[in-house]
Amino acid sequence: MDESRPIFVQIAEAISNDIISGAMPDESQVPSTNEFAAFYRINPATALKGVNLLVDEGILYKKRGIGMFVAQGARDRLVAQRRERFTEEFVRPLLAEAEKLGIGSEQVAEIIRKEGTR
Amino acid sequence: MTAVVETKGLTKRYGSVSAVQDATFTIQEHTITGLLGRNGAGKTTLMSLLTGQEFATSGQIRVFGANPVENASVLSQLSFIKESQKYPDEFRPKDVFKSAPWFFERWDKDFAERLIDEFRLPLSRRIKKLSRGQLSAVGVIVGLASRAPLTFFDEPYLGLDAVARQNFYDLLLADYAEHPRTIILSTHLIDEVSNLLENVIVIEGGRIIVNQDAESLRGSVTTLVGTAKTVDEFVGARKVLHRDSIGGLASVSVAGLSADERKQAAAAGLELAPVSLQQLVVRMTESNDNEFKESA
Numbered sequence: 001m002d003e004s005r006p007i008f009v010q011i012a013e014a015i016s017n018d019i020i021s022g023a024m025p026d027e028s029q030v031p032s033t034n035e036f037a038a039f040y041r042i043n044p045a046t047a048l049k050g051v052n053l054l055v056d057e058g059i060l061y062k063k064r065g066i067g068m069f070v071a072q073g074a075r076d077r078l079v080a081q082r083r084e085r086f087t088e089e090f091v092r093p094l095l096a097e098a099e100k101l102g103i104g105s106e107q108v109a110e111i112i113r114k115e116g117t118r
Numbered sequence: 119m120t121a122v123v124e125t126k127g128l129t130k131r132y133g134s135v136s137a138v139q140d141a142t143f144t145i146q147e148h149t150i151t152g153l154l155g156r157n158g159a160g161k162t163t164l165m166s167l168l169t170g171q172e173f174a175t176s177g178q179i180r181v182f183g184a185n186p187v188e189n190a191s192v193l194s195q196l197s198f199i200k201e202s203q204k205y206p207d208e209f210r211p212k213d214v215f216k217s218a219p220w221f222f223e224r225w226d227k228d229f230a231e232r233l234i235d236e237f238r239l240p241l242s243r244r245i246k247k248l249s250r251g252q253l254s255a256v257g258v259i260v261g262l263a264s265r266a267p268l269t270f271f272d273e274p275y276l277g278l279d280a281v282a283r284q285n286f287y288d289l290l291l292a293d294y295a296e297h298p299r300t301i302i303l304s305t306h307l308i309d310e311v312s313n314l315l316e317n318v319i320v321i322e323g324g325r326i327i328v329n330q331d332a333e334s335l336r337g338s339v340t341t342l343v344g345t346a347k348t349v350d351e352f353v354g355a356r357k358v359l360h361r362d363s364i365g366g367l368a369s370v371s372v373a374g375l376s377a378d379e380r381k382q383a384a385a386a387g388l389e390l391a392p393v394s395l396q397q398l399v400v401r402m403t404e405s406n407d408n409e410f411k412e413s414a
Contacts, residue, residue, distance in 0.1 A: 006333055007313060034295035041287065042313045043150055044295045046333065 007042055011050025014040075016078050019059065019070055026075060030060060030068045120147040121180075122268055122300045123168060128177035130163055130324075137163040139324040140177070145300060150314055152332070153304040154399050155321040161304045162200070164321065165270050168302075169198045181268065197222060197266030199257040201273045205245045211256050212241040215263075222264035229293070230263035236285055250277030258286050265297055272304045283307070287314060308396035312336070318395070322403045332395065339398055340380070343369045344388040352383055359401045371401060 015036075018024045033051055037044040051068060054060040059074045098108050123145040130138040138160045145151055153161050166172040167179060170186035170193055179185060186192045205214060215234070219225040234241065237255040245253065254276050261271055275283050291314060294301060305311055318335050320328035328335065339359060342349055346368040353370055360371040371393055375383070383390055393401070 006337060008333065034292075037295055038288070038292050040313075041291065043316045043332075044291075045149070045316045046313070049333075 007040075007046050008049035008053060011036060011040065011042070011047055012053040015050070015054060016059070019075050020078050020082070022075070024070050026070050026072050028070050029066075030070060032067060121145065122147045122182060124178075124180040125168075126178040128164075128167060128179060129175050130160075130167055130172060131175045136324045138167065138321075141321075141324075141326050143319060143326055143329045145302065145317070147300055148298040149316045150294065150301045150303065151317040151319060152308070152311060152315040153302055153319050153321065154308060156403050159321045159403070160324040161321055162272055163324075165198065165200075165272055165302065165304065169193070169196050169270060171198070194221075194223060195267045196270070197261055197264040197268070198270040199261035199272065199274050200270075201254075201257075201276055203257055207246065209245045210242050211239055211245065211248070211252075214245070214256055214260065215241075218260055218264065222266055224265040224267075226263050226265055229265075230259055233259040233262060233289065236289065237282060251279060251282065252277075254278050255282065262289060262293055265293075265299065268300045268302075270302045270304070273306065274303075275305070275307065283310065287311065290314070308399055309394060312395040315395075320399055320402060327402060335398065336392070336395055339371055339373050339393040339401070340375050341369055341371045341391045341393055342383055342388045343367065343391065344386070348386055348388060352386055352388060 015024070015030065024030055030051075031039070033044055033047045036042075036047040036051070040047070051060060055062065055068075058071055059078065060068050061071050062068055095105065095108065098105070103111075121144040123143075125144075126142050128138055128141040129136065141164065153164070155161050163172065167174055168181060168186065170181075170188065173187065181192050182195060184192050186196070211234075215227075215230055218230070219227070237252075237259065239252055239255050239259070240248075243252075245256070248256070254274060255278065258271075258274050258278075261269055261274060275286065278286065287310065290301070303311060303315070312332065315332040318328060318330055318332050319326060330338075341360075342352065344352075345366055346363055347366075349368040349370050353372060356372050358370050358372060362369045380390060
């Protein structure tokens with residue numbers, strides 16, 4: 001866990017990552033709050049808050065008496081969300097650092113092309 | 119939510135010394151609360167009052183809705199594990215575990231046996247001959263296996279090595295998840311337990327200076343790093359909790375930045391870093407004037 005963001009947000013992100021990577025496919029059951037709490041060594045109330053964040057977004061849903069499941073289409077929606085944030089979270093910081101170092105955007109594009117073919 | 123502990127204006131004086139001063143707080147059922155503060159801040163006195171082992175000078179205490187002092191129906195629901203626990207001279211760990219069910223109605227013998235294995239505790243050695251860590255293990259096992267609805271751990275880890283402490287935290291978390299109960303954990307090793315805590319109470323000089331949920335407390339203070347000029351311009355009239363500088367650089371901790379202010383700071387070229395719970399408690403309790411409490 002890093003200290004810079006609330007732990008429950010990080011839990012929600014960790015679960016989202018597993019959904020995006022395919023480790024937790026649509027309609028599969030996700031671990032219980034207590035299992036998350038034990039795995040990440042956090043208070044179960046915090047784990048519940050993280051899970052509930054995804055329930056509110058419709059990524060996870062509850063089957064009464066059985067547990068928590070990945071909603072149909074959850075992966076597609078998460079991928080779309082992440083794509084929207086891609087520019088702000090990755091491209092802008094990259095360009096800001098490049099500017100600091102005097103690397104022009106043409107040069108940045110060139111570096112990216114090169115790295116992409118490796 | 120049900121309050122398990124409620125105090126109002128709770129005060130304990132020893133002669134002219136106020137060990138606990140005007141403490142008003144509640145602790146909700148089925149939470150893990152960290153009771154944090156420096157040596158002599160009043161943590162142990164506060165727990166002794168809540169467990170009916172000390173009489174309050176003034177103020178009110180309600181534990182499970184009643185005054186705990188000499189109240190069997192309340193005391194039977196408590197477990198208080200303290201660092202300085204005394205045992206009868208001839209006692210061995212197995213005698214402690216044999217007598218534990220007389221005091222704790224929810225004592226789980228199988229769980230206790232698992233814990234004894236986990237902590238590799240020699241059962242037949244006299245308590246007096248145990249190492250400091252083994253003695254702490256006896257307390258930890260009693261505290262966990264008693265499954266008391268309200269359990270106090272006062273610095274339960276003295277002499278326990280890092281592996282045994284991690285074991286204790288993992289076992290506490292797993293058993294708490296399975297058998298929810300209210301736990302109050304007093305500790306100096308804040309970094310080690312900070313993710314286990316749902317609530318945090320900070321006591322300094324006998325006064326409660328913070329009583330807040332751990333998550334919002336963690337996010338409440340930010341350290342700004344940059345050139346001294348930029349930092350000072352941004353900080354302006356804000357209350358500074360801590361300031362370090364080296365050469366032309368400054369690092370300043372401030373409380374209560376809004377999301378907009380954080381963006382402004384980042385745009386001004388400042389680096390923003392979170393302050394850990396441990397650092398926060400250090401900052402709040404290192405100065406005597408406690409300026410923090412007005413701004414928190």
